[in-house]
Amino acid sequence: MKERDLIEQIRRLTGSGSADLLQGIGDDCAVIEKTAETVQLLTMDTLIESIHFDCSWHPPKKLGRKVVAVNVSDIAAMGGQPVFALLSLGLPADFDDQWLAGFSAGLTGACREYGCLLIGGDTVCSPDRRALTLTVIGEMKKEQVLYRHGARPGDTVWVSGPLGLAAAGLDLFRSGEMPDIPELQLLQEAHLDPHARVGLAVLLAQSGLVHAMMDLSDGLATDLSHLCEQSNVGARIMAERLPDYGKLTAAADFLQQDPIEWMISGGEDYELLFTADPADSKKLLKLITLCDYAIYPVGSIVEGKGVTLIRDPGEKGSDHEQNISYQGYDHFTVVGGASSRTP
Ligand SMILES: [Mg+2]
Known part of the structure; x- marks a missing residue:
């Protein structure tokens, strides 16, 4: 099954929507009404070790920056400004402290550069390989959203x-x-x-x-x-x-x-x-x-x-x-x- 068929299959099973939902599955971000003039943009992206990155050549600090950039790029895709981020971090039980220090420095530094604040998330043990998921929430004027x-x-x-x-x-x-x-x-x-x-x-x-x-x-x-x-x-x-x-x-x-x-x-x-x-x-x-x-x-x-x-x-x-x-x-x-x- 191709990626777009998989997404379409899930989309068909979702509910009929909500009055506040202006854009659901099918664009770079979901768009939700915040006030009469403004919207929130929500997006999530995952990077999996050996699929999206290889630690033998990817320095941890740059990987931390990349997790932020690829998600913020989806906020930019609508014309918005990133505001908040949530991180789900899956690491092997014997993860390397130095690797984590570099990754965290890259991630938080990139958040500061793009003007978004890390406000929560989850940490789990991932036995085989590292799994990095970020959710980013953005904001913009409703009338300016580019779909x-x-x-x-x-x-x-x-x-x-x-x-x-x-x-x-x-x-x-x-x-x-x-x-x-x-x-x-x-x-x-x-x-x-x-x-x-x-x-x-x-x-x-x-x-x-x-x-x-x-x-x-x-x-x-x-x-x-x-x-x-x-x-x-x-x-x-x-x-x-x-x-x-x-x-x-x-x-x-x-x-x-x-x-x-x-x-x-x-x-x-x-x-x-x-x-x-x-x-x-x-x-x-x-x-x-x-x-x-x-x-x-x-x-x-x-x-x-x-x-x-x-x-x-x-x-x-x-x-x-x-x-x-x-x-x-x-x-x-x-x-x-x-x-x-x-x-
Ligand atoms: Mg995109």
């Missing part, structure tokens, strides 16, 4: 940064070799210590220019497919427009991989993916000059279904158009980047 379901045909598809870095970094770790190119350490850092784009997300939500938004955690191919399905539209992505970190090709040459595969299927980018009216592109680009972020137009929303990647728009022919719907990371099947995500 996945707002994309419209004709919209431009934007991403907030270069893609594929973390996937390349993980493959470099897994290869056990590192070419003598210092800049490639940035790829490994992208896997070890990702950053949630909260500041940009809040700016975009406040702008009123964005129709739909989510964060990129399972790869553009899968995440854009979710956004399209929720919006009842399709998308066309131009490979040549995908923002590339200059050294990705060097890593791809070294490992004999296709950099485009990392960019569309690798996962763990934690950049923002959003759509907006093309008539507002200049306004968006002007807005971004107010902060240190960048945004890149990578394609368009179209009528219909599915996500298509166009590799060479200069030549006609079906070989240059590839259906990449849901070709990213799936937690329960080995598709695309899954093989590279599972040590």
Whole structure:
């Protein structure tokens, strides 16, 4: 069973909802009305040892930071600000005190950086491997929440940064070799210590220019497919427009991989993916000059279904158009980047 089928099966069994629930299963966060003007955003993510991280190369402090960043990224996906966090920590009975000290320092430091307070949780014995679950609660104005379901045909598809870095970094770790190119350490850092784009997300939500938004955690191919399905539209992505970190090709040459595969299927980018009216592109680009972020137009929303990647728009022919719907990371099947995500 694929991850989205599993989620759909559970969703069908849930109750009919509550008057305060504005968004349940199916977006980056659940959205609950707090006051007439504000909402709470709730999200939870788990990292499991040997599936999502490998302690032989993941320093505990950076792992603590990553648990926070991947959850806060889901708050950013709606345009919100993180406020509180709860941690469930599963550790073997003979856990290492020094490892825990480093992990805790990373976790609490990242909470402070993102402005959220750790307010509780649970600690349990996990005999086989470490299991790290964080719940984050965020807040924002109700009228500014950016859902996945707002994309419209004709919209431009934007991403907030270069893609594929973390996937390349993980493959470099897994290869056990590192070419003598210092800049490639940035790829490994992208896997070890990702950053949630909260500041940009809040700016975009406040702008009123964005129709739909989510964060990129399972790869553009899968995440854009979710956004399209929720919006009842399709998308066309131009490979040549995908923002590339200059050294990705060097890593791809070294490992004999296709950099485009990392960019569309690798996962763990934690950049923002959003759509907006093309008539507002200049306004968006002007807005971004107010902060240190960048945004890149990578394609368009179209009528219909599915996500298509166009590799060479200069030549006609079906070989240059590839259906990449849901070709990213799936937690329960080995598709695309899954093989590279599972040590
Ligand atoms: Mg997400």
